[in-house]
Amino acid sequence: MAVAEAQLYAKVANKHRGRSSSALLEPLLAKGFPAHIAQKALVATGQKTIEDAVKWLHSHCNDPSLDDPIPQEYALYLCPTGRLHSRLQDFWQESKRQCSRNRAHEVFPHVTLCDFFTCEDHKVELLYDILKRVGDSFSQRFPPSISLTLHASSSYLGFFIDDSQANILKEFAVAFSSEASALADCHVKPSLKQFHLTLAHRFYPHHQKTLEQLAKCINPEEPCQWVAALYSRDMRFVHYQRLRALFQYKPQNIDELLINAGDLIYVDPRQQSEVSEGWVIGTSHRTGCRGFLPENYTEKAHEADTWVRHREYVFDTASRSFTKTDVEPNVKLNGEAHNLSMSRSVTNVLSLQNVALRRGVLVMRHGERVDQVFGKSWLQQCLTADGKYYRADLNFPSSLPRQKDSLKQFECDPPLSCCGIFQSRLIGEALLDQEVTISYVYSSPALCCVQTAQHVLQGLKLNQKAKIRVEPGLFEWTKWEGSRAIPDFMTVAELVEASYNTDTSYRGNFPLSSLVPSESYEDYVSRSSVVIKQIINACPNKGRGVILIVGHGSSLASLTRALTGLPSRDSRDFAQMVRKIPSLGMCFCEEQKEENKWQMVNPPVKTLTHGANAAFNWRNTIME
Numbered sequence: 001m002a003v004a005e006a007q008l009y010a011k012v013a014n015k016h017r018g019r020s021s022s023a024l025l026e027p028l029l030a031k032g033f034p035a036h037i038a039q040k041a042l043v044a045t046g047q048k049t050i051e052d053a054v055k056w057l058h059s060h061c062n063d064p065s066l067d068d069p070i071p072q073e074y075a076l077y078l079c080p081t082g083r084l085h086s087r088l089q090d091f092w093q094e095s096k097r098q099c100s101r102n103r104a105h106e107v108f109p110h111v112t113l114c115d116f117f118t119c120e121d122h123k124v125e126l127l128y129d130i131l132k133r134v135g136d137s138f139s140q141r142f143p144p145s146i147s148l149t150l151h152a153s154s155s156y157l158g159f160f161i162d163d164s165q166a167n168i169l170k171e172f173a174v175a176f177s178s179e180a181s182a183l184a185d186c187h188v189k190p191s192l193k194q195f196h197l198t199l200a201h202r203f204y205p206h207h208q209k210t211l212e213q214l215a216k217c218i219n220p221e222e223p224c225q226w227v228a229a230l231y232s233r234d235m236r237f238v239h240y241q242r243l244r245a246l247f248q249y250k251p252q253n254i255d256e257l258l259i260n261a262g263d264l265i266y267v268d269p270r271q272q273s274e275v276s277e278g279w280v281i282g283t284s285h286r287t288g289c290r291g292f293l294p295e296n297y298t299e300k301a302h303e304a305d306t307w308v309r310h311r312e313y314v315f316d317t318a319s320r321s322f323t324k325t326d327v328e329p330n331v332k333l334n335g336e337a338h339n340l341s342m343s344r345s346v347t348n349v350l351s352l353q354n355v356a357l358r359r360g361v362l363v364m365r366h367g368e369r370v371d372q373v374f375g376k377s378w379l380q381q382c383l384t385a386d387g388k389y390y391r392a393d394l395n396f397p398s399s400l401p402r403q404k405d406s407l408k409q410f411e412c413d414p415p416l417s418c419c420g421i422f423q424s425r426l427i428g429e430a431l432l433d434q435e436v437t438i439s440y441v442y443s444s445p446a447l448c449c450v451q452t453a454q455h456v457l458q459g460l461k462l463n464q465k466a467k468i469r470v471e472p473g474l475f476e477w478t479k480w481e482g483s484r485a486i487p488d489f490m491t492v493a494e495l496v497e498a499s500y501n502t503d504t505s506y507r508g509n510f511p512l513s514s515l516v517p518s519e520s521y522e523d524y525v526s527r528s529s530v531v532i533k534q535i536i537n538a539c540p541n542k543g544r545g546v547i548l549i550v551g552h553g554s555s556l557a558s559l560t561r562a563l564t565g566l567p568s569r570d571s572r573d574f575a576q577m578v579r580k581i582p583s584l585g586m587c588f589c590e591e592q593k594e595e596n597k598w599q600m601v602n603p604p605v606k607t608l609t610h611g612a613n614a615a616f617n618w619r620n621t622i623m624e
Contacts, residue, residue: 024047024049024050024053025038025039025042028041028042028054033057037057037066038057039121039122040121041053041054041056041057041060042121043072043124044056045308047124047125060287060288062288063287063288063289064290065288070234071118071119071120071121071235072118072119072233072234072308073116073117073118073232073233073235073238074118074119074124074127074310075117075230075233076131076173076229076230076231077110077112077113077228077229077231078110078111078226078228078229079109079111079226079227079229080109080197080224080225080226081224081225081226082222082223082224082225083223084218084220084223085224087218088109088199089109091199091214091217092104092105094214095199098210098214098601099200099203099204099207099210099211099599100207101300102200102201102203102207103201103202103203104158104198104199105302106302106304107303107304111161111169111195111196111197112191113172113191114173114180114188115189116235117186117187117189118235119180119184119186123185123186124184124310126183127230127310128230128310130179130180130184131176131228131312131313132311132313134179135228135313138168138171138172138175142168142172142226142315143168145224146224146226147161148160148197148220149220150212150215150216150220151196152208152212152215154205154208155201155202156200157198157199157201157211158196158197158200158201159197159199159220160194160195161194161195161196161197166194166195170190170192170195172228173190173192174190177189199211199215200215204566206565209595225314225315225316228312228313229309229310229312229313230309230310230311231307231308232307232310233306233307233308234285234306237266237283237306240267241267241268241269241300242265242300242301242302242305242306243265243267243280243282243298243300243301244262244264244265244298244299244305245259245260245261245262245263245264245293245298246261246298246299246609247297248260248261249293256291257282257284257290257292257293258284258287259284259297260286263284263285264284264285264286264301264306265283265284265298266282266283266285267281267282268281277579278294278295279293279294280292280295281293285306358590358593359541359547359591360546360588360589360591361546361549361560361588361589362438362546362547362548362586362587362588362604363551363555363556363559363560363586363588364427364452364549364550364551364584364585365555365556365583365584365585366416366420366448366449366451366452366550366551366584367417367455367583367584368416368417368420368583369414369415369416369417369448370395370396370397370414370415370416370417370420372417373395373417373419374393374395378396378414379407379408379410379414382396383407394418395418397416397417397418398418400415401447401490401494401495402497402498403494410447412487412488413446413447413448413487413488413490414447414448415447416448416451416452420448420451420452421451421455423583424451424455425455425456425459426459426608427456427459427605428455428457428460429459429460430459430605431456431459434604436605437545438460438466438546439545439546439547440469440535440547440548441457441466441467442470442474442547442548442549443468443469443551444474444551444552445471445472445474445475445490446475446476446487446552449474449552450470450495451500453548453550454500454501456550457501463501466501467502467506468500468501468502468503469502469506469508470495470502470506471506471508471509471510471531472511472512472515473510473528473531474549474551474552474555475515475551476551476552476554476555477519477521477524477558478515478516478518478519478524479518480554481517486512486515486516486517489512509534509535510527510530510531521574524554525568528558528559531559532562532563533562533563535549536563541591541593546604553581554574556581556585556586556587557569557574557577557578560589563589563598564589564600565597582607582608582609583608586603586605586607588600588601
């Protein structure tokens with residue numbers, strides 16, 4: 001940014017945006033809104049425009065807490081802008097992709113000046129005046145540039161600010177907190193610890209090396225203008241999780257929540273234990289209403305996504321520092337001039353080439369089973385008086401595979417529904433569209449898993465080429481078997497006779513006889529760890545080939561965590577996690593051969609979401 005542009009931006013940005021809150025409040029009062037509710041609306045929208053406040057009031061017309069005199073919490077942060085901010089955002093995205101989310105991803109890049117404090121709604125404008133006044137008094141003392149030094153430990157990674165510069169920032173924070181405490185009657189605590197900008201926090205120790213490598217790619221001397229910004233949050237939901245709605249959901253019952261795509265939902269983890277499978281109970285950030293909603297309509301959001309940005313003070317340092325051109329400097333490498341942008345582009349291309357050559361493991365839950373739709377007594381609905389199978393609903397399969405014994409065996413080893421077959425083929429077609437190369441296929445001995453693998457391969461147009469290796473060790477935690485016995489699975493010979501393309505030469509790592517009913521959680525975790533490692537060792541690296549494993553909901557956690565070196569989940573929340581995994585839910589692990597490890601990344605295709613379709617009786621519905 002040129003000097004003149006930076007000065008102009010700072011001058012404009014440091015003026016009050018829009019009118020004062022009193023000027024905004026009067027039109028709302030004229031519309032008939034009570035003063036305390038109008039003030040709440042202005043604060044909730046950052047006191048920017050009347051239109052924003054009116055829209056908030058209409059959205060919250062059914063909010064049961066609208067009259068509650070609950071103040072917001074505020075924090076003062078020092079935030080980077082410009083090229084340094086862009087580099088930090090790149091780090092945020094790449095660290096999340098390679099090492100999954102950590103605590104730092106919940107909030108944008110910042111240095112904490114004053115941590116959260118409460119302020120009554122009608123006194124918030126005083127905070128704006130104080131920020132402007134204190135900012136003006138420190139504008140000439142603010143460092144022309146801030147020196148950042150990378151610091152790393154087993155649970156923290158970030159930049160520390162040079163002590164001499166940090167002291168000036170602390171004085172600024174103390175001045176703001178003193179005036180806010182005196183004039184706005186707020187109990188504000190300035191941050192007096194080591195000033196830092198966090199890059200990663202509370203991550204798994206084995207991710208430390210990767211995170212440090214990514215952090216070293218950030219040039220802390222990138223051009224940057226620093227902004228002191230005031231943020232607020234709803235103090236009632238500080239310890240809640242945040243979800244973002246992916247689709248609109250219209251309530252079917254009075255206790256359900258209306259959500260639109262993009263809505264943010266507050267969810268208290270402590271209230272979810274009694275909720276039906278596949279549902280959560282939450283409060284809408286947009287409307288303030290509370291109710292049940294389908295969990296598969298949402299994704300995790302970040303804590304700061306629900307925060308409101310109020311006022312900011314831009315420190316004009318451009319006029320007191322050397323002008324930095326936007327053109328990347330040339331540097332000499334091996335005696336030749338190279339442009340850094342071009343070097344970065346080449347590096348990125350090489351990185352992409354390395355990624356393409358990495359092998360992966362795609363762990364997938366089976367498709368929809370008939371008992372998931374029609375209940376445990378599904379088979380009784382499909383048997384004639386003489387014990388023959390017939391299709392009682394179009395979502396039942398047209399026929400069942402032959403078994404040496406009676407059809408009763410399918411009660412404990414149910415097949416896919418027709419929708420489950422469709423789901424599996426659709427996933428296979430999506431993998432084909434993404435040019436995913438499947439080199440090996442493993443399946444649990446459960447019929448629904450073998451069928452899922454078969455139909456995924458059909459979608460991939462590999463059903464005549466790739467053979468399914470039936471691995472008993474992939475069967476789910478046997479404690480969950482309702483019959484208290486291991487199901488009598490179809491043999492490989494029976495599967496071949498039923499036209500399933502199974503590998504007759506494969507000998508499982510765990511024979512069926514080794515599966516014990518009601519095994520302990522520790523035994524199940526140990527079995528999963530052994531089987532995934534034996535599968536990896538049995539599959540030579542074929543460049544960019546992917547190993548497809550079709551198992552159960554529990555497989556997604558037990559196999560991938562063992563492969564990536566993560567500790568197993570506590571048995572108490574394992575079941576809660578598994579019940580959130582839908583049909584054809586997927587996890588993808590990618591090999592980092594140069595580091596001799598595996599890491600979880602985004603699957604190559606999107607997940608499949610659809611709604612329920614209840615049975616319909618025209619006579620009962622239309623005629624009565």
